[in-house]
Amino acid sequence: MMNPHVPEDGIEVGGDVDEVRVSLRVSAPDLDPDAITRIFGVQPTYAARKDHRRLSGGGYITQRTGIWILTLAESSEWTLGDAIAALLDKLPSQMTVWYEAAKKGRIDLFCGLHLAAWNRGLELSPELPGRLSERQITLGLDIYCEAPDDEADA
DSSP states (O other), X not given: OXXXXXXTTSOOOOOBOSEEEEEEEEEETTOOHHHHHHHHTSOOSEEEOTTOEEEETTEEEEOSSEEEEEEEEEESSOOHHHHHHHHHHTSOOOHHHHHHHHHHSEEEEEEXXXXXXXXXXXXXXXXXXXXXXXXXEEEEEEXXXXXOHHHHTO
């Protein structure tokens, strides 16, 4: 039986991003991750000081900079806007907290967007970029397309 959402030529176009992953990161060469934990009052998903060595699948990795990361679980249920809002809601809303964190390091929001087809889209509400801006958060988007090569060439 043919999928009614896919045209007869088999090329799916448009639709929402299939999966999102968002992580708030604070980084600086001399970052003390424990200080960021105290500022936010939230335990990170991962934190390390510069030069910390950890075992990874391919051997040891040396941390190039100090880092504090809070990640929202990856899900196909989230829209990007909802995922960002949910992550921000886990952290304090008082701007003084964010200003203190920004003095310690660069704050950015890493967003991994996974596409099952070559053409997907998303929207952010007008308020969301304002929430990021007032907290001095840089927004970064990494986009991964897992579509078959012949579909991407269409």
